[in-house]
Amino acid sequence: MNSIWTIARKELSDSFRNRWLVAISLVFATLALGIAWFGAAASGQVGYGSTPATIASLASLGIFLIPLIALLLAYDAIVGEEEGGTLLLLMTYPLSKSQLLLGKFLGHGLTLALATLIGFGVAGIAIAVLVDGVAVGALAVAMGRFIGSTILLGWGFIALAYLVSVRVSEKPIAAGMALAIWFFFVLIFDLVLLGALVASEGKLNPELLPWLLMLNPTDIYRLLNIVAFGDSTQLSGVLSLGSDLPIGTGGLWLGLGLWCAIPLTGALLLFKNRKI
Amino acid sequence: MNCFQLENVSHRYDKTTVLRGIDLRLNPGEILGLFGHNGAGKTTSIKLILGLMKPSEGKVTVLGGEAGDPHVSQHIGYLPENVMFYPQLTGREILSHFARLKGAPLNQVPKLLEQVGLGDAMNARTKTYSKGMRQRLGLAQALLGKPRLLMLDEPTVGLDPVATADLYRLLRDLRDEGTGIVLCSHVLPGVEPYIDRAAILTGGSLKAAGDLPSLRRQANMPVTLTVKPAGNLLELEKVIDQAKQSTGLMMKNDHGTLQVDVRPSDKMALIETLIQSGEVADLGIHQPSLEDIYVHFIGSGGLAHRGGSQ
Numbered sequence: 001m002n003s004i005w006t007i008a009r010k011e012l013s014d015s016f017r018n019r020w021l022v023a024i025s026l027v028f029a030t031l032a033l034g035i036a037w038f039g040a041a042a043s044g045q046v047g048y049g050s051t052p053a054t055i056a057s058l059a060s061l062g063i064f065l066i067p068l069i070a071l072l073l074a075y076d077a078i079v080g081e082e083e084g085g086t087l088l089l090l091m092t093y094p095l096s097k098s099q100l101l102l103g104k105f106l107g108h109g110l111t112l113a114l115a116t117l118i119g120f121g122v123a124g125i126a127i128a129v130l131v132d133g134v135a136v137g138a139l140a141v142a143m144g145r146f147i148g149s150t151i152l153l154g155w156g157f158i159a160l161a162y163l164v165s166v167r168v169s170e171k172p173i174a175a176g177m178a179l180a181i182w183f184f185f186v187l188i189f190d191l192v193l194l195g196a197l198v199a200s201e202g203k204l205n206p207e208l209l210p211w212l213l214m215l216n217p218t219d220i221y222r223l224l225n226i227v228a229f230g231d232s233t234q235l236s237g238v239l240s241l242g243s244d245l246p247i248g249t250g251g252l253w254l255g256l257g258l259w260c261a262i263p264l265t266g267a268l269l270l271f272k273n274r275k276i
Numbered sequence: 277m278n279c280f281q282l283e284n285v286s287h288r289y290d291k292t293t294v295l296r297g298i299d300l301r302l303n304p305g306e307i308l309g310l311f312g313h314n315g316a317g318k319t320t321s322i323k324l325i326l327g328l329m330k331p332s333e334g335k336v337t338v339l340g341g342e343a344g345d346p347h348v349s350q351h352i353g354y355l356p357e358n359v360m361f362y363p364q365l366t367g368r369e370i371l372s373h374f375a376r377l378k379g380a381p382l383n384q385v386p387k388l389l390e391q392v393g394l395g396d397a398m399n400a401r402t403k404t405y406s407k408g409m410r411q412r413l414g415l416a417q418a419l420l421g422k423p424r425l426l427m428l429d430e431p432t433v434g435l436d437p438v439a440t441a442d443l444y445r446l447l448r449d450l451r452d453e454g455t456g457i458v459l460c461s462h463v464l465p466g467v468e469p470y471i472d473r474a475a476i477l478t479g480g481s482l483k484a485a486g487d488l489p490s491l492r493r494q495a496n497m498p499v500t501l502t503v504k505p506a507g508n509l510l511e512l513e514k515v516i517d518q519a520k521q522s523t524g525l526m527m528k529n530d531h532g533t534l535q536v537d538v539r540p541s542d543k544m545a546l547i548e549t550l551i552q553s554g555e556v557a558d559l560g561i562h563q564p565s566l567e568d569i570y571v572h573f574i575g576s577g578g579l580a581h582r583g584g585s586q
Contacts, residue, residue: 094346
């Protein structure tokens with residue numbers, strides 16, 4: 001446990017040192033406040049709209065940004081150590097491969113969680129203080145759910161980045177594959193799903209279709225932040241399938257949790273079998 | 277207790293055999309030189325001892341335990357051949373990080389940095405370090421927690437002659453305190469005075485192991501005498517020629533002196549003959565060096581069979 005924390009602590013202090021933490025927090029806070037005040041500008045008004053609309057916009061933005069940041073943060077976790085020669089050295093220390101990877105996960109996970117908490121937390125507090133007549137209780141719940149799910153989504157993509165990082169032997173390849181993962185889940189998956197739906201002309205089992213959304217953590221994340229308001233009109237595109245999902249919010253949380261646990265377990269197993 | 281013991285160890289990568297039936301042992305308080313061409317199996321042997329992988333056959337015991345066991349690794353210091361430390365951290369931060377991982381007391385960190393001559397640079401980021409400074413940092417890292425087994429891969433790369441001498445003095449001190457040390461190097465003349473035993477690997481098998489005198493005996497290589505004539509070179513040649521019937525030696529002309537190769541067993545007899553003849557002004561004796569012995573055991577079959585990856 002001590003060695004896990006030593007590794008985590010280094011990652012965390014690295015992200016303080018290279019200003020990652022500050023930068024991400026600032027980006028999150030700026031975006032959140034911008035969306036809160038100018039999100040409704042398209043409909044001709046400036047100012048805070050409603051909490052559900054703000055959260056929905058934030059979540060839509062979050063699915064682009066969070067995976068990207070998580071992948072960037074974590075893609076060189078192992079392959080970077082290997083290129084510098086420190087992986088070989090670390091493995092001669094009283095430190096197992098699992099401890100190294102879990103330490104990295106803890107460090108990167110805490111970095112992302114802190115940035116999310118600070119960035120969106122500050123924005124939430126600003127909204128609560130500055131906007132007259134906002135229901136603070138409802139806002140706190142929505143923001144809490146948003147921040148929680150954002151952190152889980154980020155952790156999932158950190159774990160996905162590790163899957164790449166423990167397999168490849170060069171940093172540029174890891175970066176390329178991390179981008180491919182982002183492309184697949186954020187841009188391609190929904191398009192393919194939509195295409196498959198249209199092409200199948202309703203021949204696919206309608207019971208099965210909503211479950212396909214569970215195959216993409218970013219879809220679960222969006223559902224979680226929009227469905228929770230009980231307002232399905234916000235659901236567009238393939239997400240409208242989500243209203244047919246027979247699982248409640250708990251199921252969605254579980255799904256997001258599994259998207260952290262399964263890639264992380266996979267990365268641990270792959271790393272164990274990697275030759276040093 | 278041995279520092280490490282390899283018993284009939286073989287190792288295969290996929291289908292290539294990189295180590296064959298190695299038996300090798302290191303006692304506490306001993307410096308072992310591990311030599312071999314590229315791809316001879318040095319790195320593989322080191323990795324097996326460090327517990328980075330398991331041998332395909334045979335047994336590896338390290339410090340009385342199993343290689344790779346955390347309780348064992350804690351007492352091993354290792355300096356890899358080429359390590360780039362985290363460039364954005366200072367020397368002190370890096371060493372503290374490794375000290376925490378090894379469970380070594382943190383107050384060792386500044387002391388070790390002083391000891392390897394990085395006292396002034398310990399608060400500078402390592403991206404500003406020269407190759408020699410990185411090597412010293414690597415060495416300080418290897419010395420964390422007072423290891424009982426120290427494995428050094430090309431420790432003198434990038435070090436200036438003074439720093440190299442300091443390093444060897446330090447290694448001697450550690451040896452005298454009971455640390456077992458393995459030195460891998462291609463700079464054979466540099467390490468020759470400091471090693472207690474040498475092990476020569478080639479093509480994955482152990483060609484020879486032992487201290488220098490016993491390696492010389494095994495190799496049975498001629499001793500070279502450099503003889504300067506007192507007067508006439510031809511007279512001197514005659515003396516040697518006469519002795520040749522009994523000892524079977526070779527001679528070469530070289531700048532007015534004679535170089536005579538003689539079997540170790542015949543050496544004293546020839547020297548006595550030479551001195552009694554009164555034709556010798558000066559006499560030099562050159563024992564086969566570690567390098568000569570190495571070349572003898574590796575064979576001089578050119579570079580072709582010495583290729584291969586590490």
